[in-house]
Amino acid sequence: MSRHFSREALLRLLRGPANETETARAIRHVMQCRRCRASAAGSLVREEAGGSSPFRPTDARNALVTVLEAEINGSVEVLKARSWWAEIKDLGPEGQIKKIRSTTSLQTLPVFETILTEARAAALSDPFLGESMVRAALTTADLLPEPRYPKVLKNDLRGQAITVVANCRRLAADFPRSAAAIEEARRYLAQGTGDPGLEAGLLSIHCSLCTDLGDFEKALSYVRQAVEIFRRLEDWQSVAHNAVKEAGCLFAANQPVEAIERAQLALERMPPQELRLQVLAKLIVVESLIVLGRAMEALPDFMDAKTLCEQADARTRLLADAVEAQLLDGLGYVRESEKLFRHTVKAFFDQELYKQAFLTLLTLFECLCRRGALGKAAALCEEAIAATSQAGGACNEQIRRAWEELLAAVRVRQLSESELIQARQYLVRNWSVPSGAFALQRVEVVIAGPSVAPELPAPPPLPAAEESTPSSFQAAREEYDRRLVTAALERSGGNLSEASRLLGISRNTLKARMRVYGL
Numbered sequence: 102m103s104r105h106f107s108r109e110a111l112l113r114l115l116r117g118p119a120n121e122t123e124t125a126r127a128i129r130h131v132m133q134c135r136r137c138r139a140s141a142a143g144s145l146v147r148e149e150a151g152g153s154s155p156f157r158p159t160d161a162r163n164a165l166v167t168v169l170e171a172e173i174n175g176s177v178e179v180l181k182a183r184s185w186w187a188e189i190k191d192l193g194p195e196g197q198i199k200k201i202r203s204t205t206s207l208q209t210l211p212v213f214e215t216i217l218t219e220a221r222a223a224a225l226s227d228p229f230l231g232e233s234m235v236r237a238a239l240t241t242a243d244l245l246p247e248p249r250y251p252k253v254l255k256n257d258l259r260g261q262a263i264t265v266v267a268n269c270r271r272l273a274a275d276f277p278r279s280a281a282a283i284e285e286a287r288r289y290l291a292q293g294t295g296d297p298g299l300e301a302g303l304l305s306i307h308c309s310l311c312t313d314l315g316d317f318e319k320a321l322s323y324v325r326q327a328v329e330i331f332r333r334l335e336d337w338q339s340v341a342h343n344a345v346k347e348a349g350c351l352f353a354a355n356q357p358v359e360a361i362e363r364a365q366l367a368l369e370r371m372p373p374q375e376l377r378l379q380v381l382a383k384l385i386v387v388e389s390l391i392v393l394g395r396a397m398e399a400l401p402d403f404m405d406a407k408t409l410c411e412q413a414d415a416r417t418r419l420l421a422d423a424v425e426a427q428l429l430d431g432l433g434y435v436r437e438s439e440k441l442f443r444h445t446v447k448a449f450f451d452q453e454l455y456k457q458a459f460l461t462l463l464t465l466f467e468c469l470c471r472r473g474a475l476g477k478a479a480a481l482c483e484e485a486i487a488a489t490s491q492a493g494g495a496c497n498e499q500i501r502r503a504w505e506e507l508l509a510a511v512r513v514r515q516l517s518e519s520e521l522i523q524a525r526q527y528l529v530r531n532w533s534v535p536s537g538a539f540a541l542q543r544v545e546v547v548i549a550g551p552s553v554a555p556e557l558p559a560p561p562p563l564p565a566a567e568e569s570t571p572s573s574f575q576a577a578r579e580e581y582d583r584r585l586v587t588a589a590l591e592r593s594g595g596n597l598s599e600a601s602r603l604l605g606i607s608r609n610t611l612k613a614r615m616r617v618y619g620l
Contacts, residue, residue, distance in 0.1 A: 182211035186219065189237075197237040201244065208244040213258060216241060220265050228272040231265065238262045253294045260289035261299055268306045274456075274532070276314060283307050298339075301330035305343055308350070315530030317354035324350060341370040345378055348385045353529065355522050357389035364389075377417055380409045384424050391424075396431030403428055419448055423461045430468045438468065455492040456532050459485065459500065463528060466507065467521050473597070475511050482508035499531050503539040510541045515599050583618040586611070590620065 131137045185207050189200045201207045216238040224231030242258040267282035286303055293299070304327040311320035324347045331339040344367035351360035364385040371379055383406035390399035403424065410421045422445040429438035442465040449458035462485050469478040482504050489501040507524060510516060516524075520541055527539045585604060593599035597611055604611065614620075 178209070178211040179215070181206075182209065182215040185212055186215045190219070190234075194233045194236055198240045201237060201240050208241060208246070210245065210250070210258075213238050213241040213245070217262060217265060220269070224265070224269045224272055228269040231272075232269040235262050235266050235269070238265075253292065256289045257293035257296055257299055260286045260293055260303070263289060264299075264303050264306055267303075268309070271306070271310050271313060274313075276310065279310050283310065297330050298334055298336065301327040301334075301339065301343075304330070305339075305346065308343075308346055312346075312350055312353060313529075313532075315353075315526055317350050320350045321347065321354070337370050338372050338375070341367045341372065341375065342378060344370065345382045345385070348382065352385050352389055352392075353526075357392045360389045361386050376409050377413050380406050380413050380417055380421065383409070384421060387424055387428060391427050391431040394431075396428055399428060399431070415452070416454065419445060419452075419454075419457075422448070423457075423464065426461075427464060427468070435468075435472065439465065442468075450488070450491065455496055458488070459492075459496070459528060460525070462488070463525055467525075470511065470516050470521065473515065475515065478511045479508055482511065497531070499539070500528060503527055503531070506539050506541055515596060516541070582614065583620075586614050586618060586620060590615075 185204075189197050189207075192200065201212075216234055220231045220234035220238060222231075223234060239259060239262050242255055242262065245255060245258075263282050263286035267279050267286060270276075270279035270282055283303065283306065290296075290299055290303065304323045308320045308324035308327065311317070311323060324343050328340055328343045328347065331337075331343060344363050348360045348363035348367060351357075351363060364382040367382045368379065371382070383402045387399040387403045387406065390396065390402070406421060407425070410418050413421075422441060426438050426441040426445060429435075429441060442461065446458050446461050446465075449455070449461060462481065466478055466481050466485075469475075469481060485504045486501060486508065489496045489504070503524065507516075510520075523541075524539070531539075586600075589600040589603045592603060600611060
């Protein structure tokens with residue numbers, strides 16, 4: 102059955118004569134369809150409120166009534182729990198815990214779940230507040246009465262709460278303590294009921310931590326385990342969420358083709374209400390296509406994402422602006438691209454999102470390097486070095502030294518694609534947990550005198566007096582220009598950016614001359 106039930110049809114289902122086949126099909130539909138289940142629950146409430154005899158069929162329909170009654174009672178308990186939490190949420194952490202210990206009405210599972218939901222939401226903007234809320238949730242879990250709530254179930258709840266703590270600490274860039282919380286949560290879950298959904302949730306947070314630390318191999322391993330568990334549970338919303346995470350890991354690990362495949366798979370499974378998740382998946386597709394040199398192909402996906410961004414949070418809109426700047430660069434609108442990059446970087450700094458600000462600066466640096474604008478790239482490095490002071494303790498000394506290394510390199514030569522990837526992964530891995538030094542290959546510059554100009558090819562002989570016409574002088578000039586271009590390409594080993602720097606012309610001009618001279 103694919104069509105929705107009317108109220109009258111639901112009443113006939115619950116009151117009418119039993120038909121085993123039709124009843125089984127109808128019950129299956131009502132349980133799988135949120136709209137019809139809500140309508141059935143409403144019918145049940147209205148009948149009982151009107152004083153009618155409660156539905157109590159003697160067949161399988163009785164199980165449906167029992168489920169509907171349980172859902173109704175559960176919804177009422179959730180509303181009551183929210184009311185209790187609203188009364189104490191503005192108290193300090195110690196005040197909340199004291200109130201929970203002294204009030205039996207607060208010692209319920211719906212109150213625990215309400216507090217934990219609030220903690221997850223709060224952590225996105227204030228991870229320290231999120232973690233303090235979890236303390237109240239843990240107190241509630243400890244006080245749940247036994248034997249109604251046995252120890253194994255309480256360990257599940259504790260593991261679930263500590264998983265939220267791990268994410269709060271990750272969002273606060275406290276990576277060592279986040280890792281410790283993950284291990285603590287794992288110990289609690291090992292002594293719990295063995296709920297695979299809780300295990301998958303912990304794997305998902307562990308993936309996020311490894312991604313923040315730049316350990317993409319472990320991140321992919323954890324998120325793929327989580328996706329497989331959620332798939333077995335047929336939890337398609339969580340499958341989509343973690344497939345987007347997997348796509349993000351693949352893109353960060355410089356695997357754009359695979360990232361596109363996973364992001365598109367996530368979009369196919371995406372619940373329509375997950376607007377932010379849809380935006381993130383589409384932005385991964387767009388960035389991956391840009392990296393692959395298919396910017397025009399990325400345009401429709403970006404416009405879809407931009408439309409959805411109107412309903413997204415401010416941070417997601419800023420991420421979309423950064424991708425838009427990349428797209429403009431990929432489409433050849435370099436002036437507009439640079440303006441939008443700088444606007445976005447400033448907005449990230451204004452919101453104290455320093456890591457994202459420096460990653461966006463690095464993206465602009467990459468764009469400048471790829472089009473041979475080495476002077477601008479060097480100036481951008483100087484800006485980034487100055488900006489590390491603005492970030493203060495959020496940006497460690499190794500990040501500053503990495504920008505200094507990039508500056509020293511770009512002053513003398515073009516950086517390769519592998520070096521640009523190396524720089525990005527270094528910044529991600531060492532943002533909050535410094536390790537090894539960042540070093541690029543050095544190019545030795547030997548100074549033979551006060552000023553040594555590069556050796557130029559000998560000019561062709563001027564035409565004889567009797568041949569001195571405008572066309573003959575033009576031919577001689579073009580021959581000399583061809584020799585200059587050939588010499589620059591030989592000296593740079595075919596590197597167009599370096600050759601254009603030696604000649605003092607843009608890459609586009611160099612390409613045009615190569616076409617004219619058949620080089």
